[in-house]
Amino acid sequence: MNPVKSLKAQKSQLGESAFQLKVLNDKELLGNNVPLFRDKLEDINLFPLKPTKLEIFQINVGKMCNQVCKHCHVDAGPDRKEIMTRETMQKCVDIIAKYKFTTLDLTGGAPEMNNNFRWFIEEIRKVDAEIKIIVRCNLTIILANPKYHDLPVFFKKNNIEVVSSLPATSASRTDSQRGDGVFDDSIKALQMLNAVGYGMEGTGLNLNLVYNPAGAFLPAGQAGLEKEFKRVLKTKFNIEFNSLFAITNIPISRYLDYLLVSGNYAAYMEKLVAAYNPVAAVNVMCRNTLSIGWDGYLYDCDFNQMLELKVAAKSKHISEFDYDELSNRSIIVNQHCYGCTAGAGSSCGGEVA
Amino acid sequence: MKTYYNPDDLAKFGKIGEFGGKDLAKKFFDYYGETFKDGALTEREKSLIALAVAHTMQCPYCIDAYTADTLAKGCTEDEMMEAVHVSAALAAGVKLVHSVQMINKAKELMM
Numbered sequence: 198m199n200p201v202k203s204l205k206a207q208k209s210q211l212g213e214s215a216f217q218l219k220v221l222n223d224k225e226l227l228g229n230n231v232p233l234f235r236d237k238l239e240d241i242n243l244f245p246l247k248p249t250k251l252e253i254f255q256i257n258v259g260k261m262c263n264q265v266c267k268h269c270h271v272d273a274g275p276d277r278k279e280i281m282t283r284e285t286m287q288k289c290v291d292i293i294a295k296y297k298f299t300t301l302d303l304t305g306g307a308p309e310m311n312n313n314f315r316w317f318i319e320e321i322r323k324v325d326a327e328i329k330i331i332v333r334c335n336l337t338i339i340l341a342n343p344k345y346h347d348l349p350v351f352f353k354k355n356n357i358e359v360v361s362s363l364p365a366t367s368a369s370r371t372d373s374q375r376g377d378g379v380f381d382d383s384i385k386a387l388q389m390l391n392a393v394g395y396g397m398e399g400t401g402l403n404l405n406l407v408y409n410p411a412g413a414f415l416p417a418g419q420a421g422l423e424k425e426f427k428r429v430l431k432t433k434f435n436i437e438f439n440s441l442f443a444i445t446n447i448p449i450s451r452y453l454d455y456l457l458v459s460g461n462y463a464a465y466m467e468k469l470v471a472a473y474n475p476v477a478a479v480n481v482m483c484r485n486t487l488s489i490g491w492d493g494y495l496y497d498c499d500f501n502q503m504l505e506l507k508v509a510a511k512s513k514h515i516s517e518f519d520y521d522e523l524s525n526r527s528i529i530v531n532q533h534c535y536g537c538t539a540g541a542g543s544s545c546g547g548e549v550a
Numbered sequence: 551m552k553t554y555y556n557p558d559d560l561a562k563f564g565k566i567g568e569f570g571g572k573d574l575a576k577k578f579f580d581y582y583g584e585t586f587k588d589g590a591l592t593e594r595e596k597s598l599i600a601l602a603v604a605h606t607m608q609c610p611y612c613i614d615a616y617t618a619d620t621l622a623k624g625c626t627e628d629e630m631m632e633a634v635h636v637s638a639a640l641a642a643g644v645k646l647v648h649s650v651q652m653i654n655k656a657k658e659l660m661m
Contacts (some may be wrong), residue, residue: 365624365626366624366626367626367627369627370626370627408624410621410622412621414618414621414622415618415622416622417593417594417619417622417623417624418593421588421592421593421594421623422623422624424592425592425594425623425624426624467561471561
């Protein structure tokens with residue numbers, strides 16, 4: 198049974214970022230089996246961790262969502278009212294117009310639930326016709342209300358890359374993570390996206406899926422999972438997509454709550470440590486990404502954003518954006534960072550090593 | 551409570567060469583790793599076979615490891631249970647096929 202309310206609405210301690218950081222560093226819970234992540238970076242002369250180049254501008258336009266997924270690191274849901282204003286969006290447009298980012302990555306919540314979502318994308322396209330725009334669409338939003346039914350057409354018109362979560366090719370495992378009925382609606386939404394050309398060969402309209410394990414285990418190799426997802430989705434539902442990104446669940450927020458409640462927390466952290474890969478550490482996404490919160494504050498990544506760890510720079514807000522300073526900042530790391538360096542590594546675009 | 555099997559020991563498997571037989575351990579783990587790579591069978595299919603064998607061998611370490619591995623590789627609950635049923639059916643079949651030996655012997659002895 199999925200939660201009906203966010204941790205914040207439940208007034209759970211884990212809804213507070215400070216408490217999550219305490220749990221992540223709690224020796225009573227973890228024993229001595231989880232060394233400091235920063236020490237792991239020091240071992241390979243990577244501490245303090247520095248950006249390589251600012252290429253990806255990832256904007257979280259709000260925490261409101263039509264789903265309440267068990268693993269959500271945002272603690273998103275219908276009860277979350279934190280939404281980016283048009284004024285803050287305009288500031289983001291101005292930054293995109295001024296600096297050459299290769300990719301704009303829009304996330305949430307369900308980003309489409311922000312009333313200014315379409316305006317925002319159209320404004321970005323006016324100032325940069327070439328930038329790759331990714332929308333992290335949860336699929337079910339397309340069916341949630343008639344006003345969203347034309348989203349596939351809107352995405353196509355604005356040359357958007359669609360990235361959507363689907364943790365399994367079965368309803369039971371998908372729904373256990375994302376809520377009752379989510380699998381069936383996701384399948385319908387994928388078929389709607391296919392119908393306008395998304396994921397279809399030769400259209401140039403990219404539809405990529407994200408695989409997050411629905412449980413306390415790490416993802417297997419991305420290539421094998423992609424092959425299996427392609428086989429099953431084509432055979433059973435006549436669905437096509439481009440690539441599958443395997444992403445490790447980061448032990449914060451609702452996933453951390455799940456690990457604690459299910460008694461898997463210590464073992465999961467040990468698995469992450471055992472799977473630590475220095476090559477993945479070199480290629481972590483926070484080195485070429487800047488994350489912007491709904492209220493315009495700047496973070497190293499979407500996970501640091503949810504832990505309220507603002508960038509270690511004077512320019513902490515979009516209104517005081519300083520490209521050079523941000524390019525030379527030290528990235529804030531903590532114990533949750535093991536999630537991005539396990540195995541072949543994990544980023545918003547899947548494996549990194 | 552002390553038991554012969556300790557879940558923490560699974561993580562120590564890769565270090566058996568530190569006690570002795572380092573070269574042999576290395577050869578074994580290289581072979582093991584190579585065996586489970588995609589080949590004529592996919593990694594996913596090999597993991598399901600390993601899950602079935604783990605049950606046949608009744609190895610708790612292997613059952614832990616290949617339950618997690620098949621889940622990670624996206625195997626469904628039905629696929630995992632069917633793999634275990636293959637193991638169970640084979641185990642039953644192995645017993646039952648020996649009944650032919652029993653029948654042969656009985657026929658020899660009976661009037």
